[in-house]
Amino acid sequence: MQAAINITPLADVVLVLLIIFMVMAPQMRKGPDVNVPNTSKPNAQGDERGRILVSIDESGGLWINDQPVAAEHFGETLRTAVGAEPNPKIVIRGDAKLNFREVREVMIAIEQEGFRGVGLIAKRAGAEGK
């Protein structure tokens, strides 16, 4: 009689789950549907939970941390989102179909709140996800 549990099926299942999550995870997100631009070598921007996430969807609608924001309330909402954070990192997720003007206007609105550096989010060409 074999006393040890046969864990080969368990290993099979876990490996398949691992692969499924590796493939699917970048596509799972809430908030606006933003198709960020494809580029060849974007730099790492780190974990989005440590960032203030400013999204601009295809029609130019603004979102801060996945909450829709009216353009006239953008500044105060951004300040609230930053809160007392001493060194906030702001990133812009702009849709690939936007004109540069719409992105520039958001950058100027961010600058008016006193933040100079932002990250422009892209995805590696060929990579899946949004």
Place this chain on the structure above:
Amino acid sequence: MQFNSNDSGSNLQSEINITPLVDVVLVLLIIFMVVVPFLMEGYDVDIPRASADTSAQVAESQLILSIGSAACPILTPPAGEGIPKDCQVTLADQKIPVAELPARVASILGGRPAEQRALFLAVDDRLNYEGVLRIIDLAKSGVEDLKIEFVATN
């Protein structure tokens, strides 16, 4: 008493012990489940101060890259990868095909210390955002640690 005969080592164990493998894979699974949805990639850029008079700040050493919508007509997201071949940009007042951008940027900025490697971008408002990011990507590919700053346009 089969157990005793196994434990005594009289029979060699012929199967690979995969328990450590399963441990490692489980931990990897958990790490991927937790971390992957939150990782992002992109480009760090600086925004000009809207209040500052940028024309007075333009120094000799500043390398300005102008992208106009006439010479570089990317008004819709470029198809496939890369930048359309007919795109021309103006680097330090010289009009060059966009394909030469990495080499030119490298030859101008490559000799400077890392903290002075800055490229100032003047971008036409009508250009497509994805096209602009691809040009930034191309410009950064020539030099390491290139700082990108937008200058106030029109």
